[in-house]
Amino acid sequence: MTASPDAPEAADPAAEPAxxxxxxxxxxxxxxxxxxxRPASARRRRRSSTLVLSLALMATGxxxxxxxxxxxxxDSAADSAAVREGRALYLQGCxxxxxxxxxxxxxxxxxxxVGEAAVDFxxxxxxxxxxxxxAQAERKEPSYSQVQIDQIAAYIQTLGGGIEKxxxxxxxxxxxxxxxGGELYRANCAQCHQAAGEGAPLTYGKYAPALTNATPExxxxxxxxxxxxxxxxxxxxxxxxxxxxxxxxxLHMRDTPSPGGHKLGSYGxxxxxxxxxxxxxxxxxxxxxxxxxxxxx
Amino acid sequence: MTTTSGPGAPAPKLAKRxxxxxxxxxxxxxxxHTQRSLRENLNKVFPDHWSFMIGEIALYSxxxxxxxxxxxxxxxxxxxxxxxxxxSYVPLxxxxxxxxxxxxxxxxxxxxxxxxxxxxHHWAALLFVAAIIVHLFRVFFTGAYRKPREINWLIxxxxxxxxxxxxxxxxxxxxxxxxxxxxxxxxxIAQSIPVVGTWASFLxxxxxxxxxxxxxxxxxxxxxxIPGLLLALIGAHMGILWFQKHTDFPGPGKTEDNVVGHRxxxxxxxxxxxxxxxxFAMLALLGGLAQINPIWLFGPxxxxxxxxxxQPDFYIGFLDGSTRLMPPWEFRGLGHxxxxxxxxxxxxxxxxxxxxxxYPWLESKFTGDRESHNLLQRPRExxxxxxxxxxxxxxxxxxWISGGNDVIAKTFSISLNAMTWAGRVGIIIxxxxxxxVTKKLCIALNARDHExxxxxxxxxxxxxxxxxxxxxDHRPKPDPVPxxxxxxxxxxxxxxxxxxxxxxxxxxxxxxxxxxxxxxFTEEKAExxxxxxxxxxx
Ligand code: HEM
Numbered sequence: 156m157t158a159s160p161d162a163p164e165a166a167d168p169a170a171e172p173a174x175x176x177x178x179x180x181x182x183x184x185x186x187x188x189x190x191x192x193r194p195a196s197a198r199r200r201r202r203s204s205t206l207v208l209s210l211a212l213m214a215t216g217x218x219x220x221x222x223x224x225x226x227x228x229x230d231s232a233a234d235s236a237a238v239r240e241g242r243a244l245y246l247q248g249c250x251x252x253x254x255x256x257x258x259x260x261x262x263x264x265x266x267x268x269v270g271e272a273a274v275d276f277x278x279x280x281x282x283x284x285x286x287x288x289x290a291q292a293e294r295k296e297p298s299y300s301q302v303q304i305d306q307i308a309a310y311i312q313t314l315g316g317g318i319e320k321x322x323x324x325x326x327x328x329x330x331x332x333x334x335x336g337g338e339l340y341r342a343n344c345a346q347c348h349q350a351a352g353e354g355a356p357l358t359y360g361k362y363a364p365a366l367t368n369a370t371p372e373x374x375x376x377x378x379x380x381x382x383x384x385x386x387x388x389x390x391x392x393x394x395x396x397x398x399x400x401x402x403x404x405x406l407h408m409r410d411t412p413s414p415g416g417h418k419l420g421s422y423g424x425x426x427x428x429x430x431x432x433x434x435x436x437x438x439x440x441x442x443x444x445x446x447x448x449x450x451x452x
Numbered sequence: 453m454t455t456t457s458g459p460g461a462p463a464p465k466l467a468k469r470x471x472x473x474x475x476x477x478x479x480x481x482x483x484x485h486t487q488r489s490l491r492e493n494l495n496k497v498f499p500d501h502w503s504f505m506i507g508e509i510a511l512y513s514x515x516x517x518x519x520x521x522x523x524x525x526x527x528x529x530x531x532x533x534x535x536x537x538x539x540s541y542v543p544l545x546x547x548x549x550x551x552x553x554x555x556x557x558x559x560x561x562x563x564x565x566x567x568x569x570x571x572x573h574h575w576a577a578l579l580f581v582a583a584i585i586v587h588l589f590r591v592f593f594t595g596a597y598r599k600p601r602e603i604n605w606l607i608x609x610x611x612x613x614x615x616x617x618x619x620x621x622x623x624x625x626x627x628x629x630x631x632x633x634x635x636x637x638x639x640x641i642a643q644s645i646p647v648v649g650t651w652a653s654f655l656x657x658x659x660x661x662x663x664x665x666x667x668x669x670x671x672x673x674x675x676x677x678i679p680g681l682l683l684a685l686i687g688a689h690m691g692i693l694w695f696q697k698h699t700d701f702p703g704p705g706k707t708e709d710n711v712v713g714h715r716x717x718x719x720x721x722x723x724x725x726x727x728x729x730x731x732f733a734m735l736a737l738l739g740g741l742a743q744i745n746p747i748w749l750f751g752p753x754x755x756x757x758x759x760x761x762x763q764p765d766f767y768i769g770f771l772d773g774s775t776r777l778m779p780p781w782e783f784r785g786l787g788h789x790x791x792x793x794x795x796x797x798x799x800x801x802x803x804x805x806x807x808x809x810x811y812p813w814l815e816s817k818f819t820g821d822r823e824s825h826n827l828l829q830r831p832r833e834x835x836x837x838x839x840x841x842x843x844x845x846x847x848x849x850x851x852w853i854s855g856g857n858d859v860i861a862k863t864f865s866i867s868l869n870a871m872t873w874a875g876r877v878g879i880i881i882x883x884x885x886x887x888x889v890t891k892k893l894c895i896a897l898n899a900r901d902h903e904x905x906x907x908x909x910x911x912x913x914x915x916x917x918x919x920x921x922x923x924x925d926h927r928p929k930p931d932p933v934p935x936x937x938x939x940x941x942x943x944x945x946x947x948x949x950x951x952x953x954x955x956x957x958x959x960x961x962x963x964x965x966x967x968x969x970x971x972x973f974t975e976e977k978a979e980x981x982x983x984x985x986x987x988x989x990x
Contacts, residue, residue, distance in 0.1 A: 282973065288865070329888070333543040341629070341751040345759040351749045355760035356858050360867035363760065407543060408749065415571055415743030423630065425856040427744050427765025431578035435734060436586060439509050439579075440502075442730045446723060447502030 190219035207342035232323020241310030245304055250282050257314050262288070269380070278304040280369070290360035291383055295370065318379050323371040327399045328406070329420055336404030339397050345389060351421035352405055357384055371402040484661040498720045499700035499713035499931055503590045505727060510583035513576045514686065520573040527563050528618050529555040530625060530671035532664055538825045541748050549627075552667050556747055558700035572739030575973040577619045579735065581767040584612050590718055592811075596699045598821070604692045616767050620673035623745075627667060630745075632753025633762045635666075649744050674950040699778065701828045708826045763856060770848055771797050773855030803877045832901070835894035842890035843883040850878045938976035951973035 247257065252263030259265030263285070268275070277283040281295035297304070308320065341350070347363035350354045354365035361384050369377070375398045381387030393401065419426040461651060470478070481487040499502075531551035537544050539554065540561045542976070545632050559566035588608060591597055597605035625630045642653040659667045697711050736815050738744075764772055774796035783790040807814075815837065816822060831838040853860065854875035861868040908926035916922055 235502075286955065335545050336546065337543045337751065339758070341754075341757050345751075345757065347760055348757035349843065350751070353744070354862060355860040356868040359869055360804060362862060362865075375938065404543060413746060415745045415746060416741045417565055418743055418746075421743075421746065421749065422859055423745075424765050424769075425859040426761040426854075427574075427742075428578060428769065430738070430742060431582055435575065435579045436509070436582045438734055439583075439731060440506070440586070442727065443502040443505040443509075446727065447500065 159371055172213075200221065209298070237306045237309045240303075240305035240311055241308070244307050245310055248299075249307070252285065257311065266311050266314065267309065268315035268317050271305075271312040271320045274308040274311045274317040274379045276322045276373055276380050276382060278307065279375055282382075291362065294364060318444045321372060321375040321379060321395075321398070323375055323399055323402060326393055328371055328403045331396075331400040331403035333400070333404055335397065336400030336402070336407075339393060339401050340404050343393070344401070347385070349422070351418075352408055353421050366405050370406070371399075371406065374402040374405055375399070472692045482978075485506060485916070493694075494715065494717040496694070496716045497713050498700050498716065499711055501701060504698065506583060508724060508727055510580055510587055511686065511690075512728045513580040513583055513735070514682065516576045516732060516735055517573060517580060518679065520569050520576065521679075523569045524559065524566075525675055527555060527559050527566060528552070528625070528671075530667045532627075544749075544751070545746060547752060550667070552625065552627040553747070553752045556628070560748065568739050570654050571742075571744050572735050574622075574744045575738040575742075576735050577622060578765060578767075579731075579745075581612070581619055582617045584615055585767075589845075593831040593838060594699070594701075595834055595837065596828055597812045597824065598825045599812075599816065600696060600824050601692075601699075604689060604696070605688045605691070605812050607685055608811055609805065611682065611689065613805060614682050614685065618674065618678040619684065619765055619767055621678060623671055624670055625674060626747050627753050627795075628747040628755060629750035629753055629759055630747070630762055632755070633758055634764055635770075636755070640791070641793055641797045644768075644791040645798055646788050646790055646794070648772040697826070699767075699826055699828050701830070706827065708824075760858070763859070766852070769855035770851040771801060771855070771877065773851035773853065773857070774800050776872060777851070777879060778793065778853050778856060832894040832897040835891045835898070838894050839887045840889035843887040846880065846886035847883045850875060850882055854879075854890050861989055937965065 245253075249263075249266075250257075252268050254258060254260045254263070255264040274283075277292070278299055279301070280295055281297040282292035284298065285292055286295065286450065299307070309318070312319070342447070344352075347355060348366055349363075352366035354363050356362040366370070366374070377385060378388040378393060378398055378401070379390075388398070390398075413421075419430060477487075529551045533550055533551050533943055534548050535554055537547050537549050537554050537557065539545070539558050544557065556570075559570055561567070591605065591608065624635050624638075626896050636659070639657055642656060643649045645652060654660075656666075656669075658669065698713075700706055700711065700713070703712070712721075747982065751757070762925055763769070775793055778792060778796040780792045781795075831841075854872070857871040858868055858877060861871045911925045911927050913925040914922055915925060
């Protein structure tokens with residue numbers, strides 16, 4: 156799991172082949188609305204295209220070879236140091252479950268076509284590598300550095316493309332329309348993650364986690380990837396502007412001090428009722444006892 | 453009516469010249485004959501026991517509900533009309549919402565002290581219903597509802613039901629997502645009633661759900677109809693209490709025909725006034741420090757949206773729980789379909805509240821006890837009743853926990869399905885277990901009391917008799933030993949009324965205040981002493 160010294164520089168450009176997905180894949184995943192350009196994304200796209208146009212042909216080739224049953228495809232990805240590093244890391248830490256060529260085993264699904272967004276989401280939230288099998292992978296401290304995560308992501312991206320890692324800039328967050336984000340959040344997310352983003356259980360030990368720790372990137376990745384029981388919110392449903400607004404709204408909710416005092420976990424009537432009984436009734440019964448004891452005459 | 457058997461004290465010197473206040477007082481009396489009833493009522497005797505103050509928590513919460521509620525009515529607009537929000541809560545600026553929701557946001561963000569009033573109001577609502585429930589337990593477990601007080605028990609059950617409806621109406625007013633979700637469930641419950649359901653729901657909601665004109669109706673119910681009813685019921689409750697007089701636990705000097713305690717003035721009045729301030733302080737603390745019902749996070753009601761963990765306030769929780777535990781069984785027959793919600797939300801509370809209301813009569817029917825009782829029982833003295841109470845509480849608590857099972861599942865990382873099944877099993881096996889255990893416990897405690905009353909208190913000193921037998925020394929129980937087993941409490945140290953405190957040297961603040969005011973109101977000699985007094989019960 157050691158990252159080579161030159162990995163940092165190598166990681167960035169190598170992460171970009173994502174854009175060079177075959178047109179057919181892109182058309183399936185991304186709708187026209189998503190391509191409505193905004194300054195930040197346009198800049199990013201221009202940069203990435205200049206950086207990786209040269210790799211486009213190669214990546215297309217990789218995709219088709221990978222889709223073929225033979226396992227020799229990985230060798231042709233050796234051009235990029237980052238991808239090579241990523242592959243090494245992958246073989247070391249992930250292949251036991253996801254298979255030597257990422258085609259999946261009984262203990263883990265295939266990663267071909269999941270894309271770098273999925274890898275970044277799963278690894279930066281610490282869900283992968285999976286610690287213990289259970290109803291659902293849990294969020295924990297990530298066990299890889301961001302550089303290593305990017306390398307593995309780059310490697311997985313070469314295996315059939317997939318959703319690229321979204322970028323959420325500080326400015327975009329600051330400019331985001333909170334009202335729009337709130338509307339989208341209440342319409343699409345609150346039914347699982349609860350109105351205040353405190354999370355809630357689903358069936359059979361699964362749960363929608365609290366959104367208290369997710370970074371803006373992870374929020375957008377989660378929407379695009381739809382991990383486990385969470386549905387995918389593709390750009391055709393919630394475009395980039397909307398996704399940023401949702402992230403901004405979630406950050407706003409959790410970072411704004413509540414005007415009414417202690418939040419009680421923002422969990423609504425259950426903790427409220429508990430407090431009314433324990434502190435309200437409990438405290439006043441204590442007062443009754445105290446007054447009663449003082450009246451002994 | 454109430455005569456005192458307190459010893460006479462030397463009459464305080466009457467003022468030589470009547471003061472202007474006194475003259476006015478006399479003038480009022482000459483016209484309205486107020487003195488006699490004032491004298492009687494201020495001299496009324498109330499017994500002391502901490503548990504007799506629980507009802508007061510409910511009463512004072514209600515007063516605070518009225519006060520804060522009146523403030524809220526100045527700003528709240530119960531209208532379904534849709535407008536575009538333009539207040540100071542940024543994330544909702546520009547959202548289309550009803551005036552009701554917008555005005556609640558304005559109360560929260562743009563009205564002086566609006567949010568703290570809203571929060572005190574809501575906390576007071578929770579405390580109100582919770583105090584009613586605890587008060588009910590006190591009355592139940594001491595047998596205070598027995599003849600002649602069955603009617604006041606019935607009124608109490610009415611107050612509980614009305615309090616629950618009032619709270620639900622209030623919870624539904626702001627027209628946020630939680631309110632709307634709750635109302636929608638209420639409408640489907642109403643519709644589930646066979647034959648009349650659809651019609652009843654149409655009547656209440658003024659047409660198909662969500663009716664266009666429903667909030668104004670709900671508002672009238674919340675601020676006029678139900679509070680009016682509550683006020684009338686509370687008046688009757690207190691009036692009957694005043695007339696029948698308070699019960700008390702047995703003790704020296706206490707009989708079925710007297711009341712031992714403090715007079716309304718000054719001790720009881722001062723104590724109660726102080727306690728009101730305590731309740732108010734508690735609610736002000738909660739309202740000022742703990743956020744309740746942050747409607748701005750839930751967003752305006754929209755039938756297509758729902759938040760997970762949408763819970764009702766705690767007093768509705770048991771119905772939510774029964775719905776969650778009930779398997780989704782629908783019944784078809786006689787040309788009707790009875791929806792699954794009908795059983796846990798209509799039939800179950802119907803049975804529960806009917807049993808609760810009829811309990812005094814059921815008990816007297818089964819025990820054959822048709823006597824009047826003014827002395828209370830301690831829970832252990834009536835093992836069957838106490839066991840029934842424990843069983844019912846267990847039943848209620850299982851439903852209640854199940855109503856919040858998603859939050860519990862999330863907090864303690866338990867599977868929600870496991871919680872549901874634990875609730876289904878628990879609701880069947882836990883209440884009987886509670887019954888048996890409580891009954892055994894009561895009987896054991898009684899046996900111990902009996903032992904103490906007849907053999908004295910164990911000293912732990914073991915002696916060997918010459919015969920070789922071991923015996924434990926027992927200290928005799930302190931006198932006076934009543935003829936029923938009662939564990940010694942501080943009351944045993946009380947000297948019977950009249951033995952001391954005949955006015956000599958007793959000039960505490962309370963005594964002086966009482967003397968002054970009694971003299972002022974009645975122009976009669978003041979009674980001596982602040983010691984407990986006993987009044988005849990006629
Ligand atoms: C005559 C007495 C009362 C008046 C005038 C009154 C008035 C109001 C008004 C105007 C509202 C809507 C504004 C708002 O939600 O902030 C409200 C809400 C509410 N009321 Fe009352 N109310 C009274 C008594 C009660 C009682 C006895 C209860 C409970 C047992 C109660 C429980 C509630 C609740 C739970 C709410 C929702 C509060 C919230 O927004 O969080 N109210 N009341």
